[in-house]
Amino acid sequence: MSKQTHIADVAPMSSAPTxxxxxxxxxxxxxxxxxxxxADWREVAQAVLHIxxxxxxxxxxRAWATHLARARWMTTNGIRHLAxxxxxxx
Numbered sequence: 658m659s660k661q662t663h664i665a666d667v668a669p670m671s672s673a674p675t676x677x678x679x680x681x682x683x684x685x686x687x688x689x690x691x692x693x694x695x696a697d698w699r700e701v702a703q704a705v706l707h708i709x710x711x712x713x714x715x716x717x718x719r720a721w722a723t724h725l726a727r728a729r730w731m732t733t734n735g736i737r738h739l740a741x742x743x744x745x746x747x
Contacts, residue, residue: 664681670727674731685724706724
């Protein structure tokens with residue numbers, strides 16, 4: 658069983674997957690599923706990222722938007738890196 662990953666306010670922007678990305682794989686999958694289902698970002702921020710969008714709307718939106726973008730990047734670009742190399746420490 659993996660440890661619970663602390664969700665950063667902003668997802669990595671590295672050109673290669675990071676250890677953080679590996680730790681967040683389940684989170685990324687949940688974000689992609691919620692997006693495909695058309696879920697409201699506020700619900701996703703609360704349920705998936707564990708950030709209260711009422712108390713911290715800017716932080717919640719930024720975390721949701723950057724992590725969803727990173728999840729999408731992982732499906733197109735990041736997966737190639739994971740198949741051939743170890744993640745970069747960030």
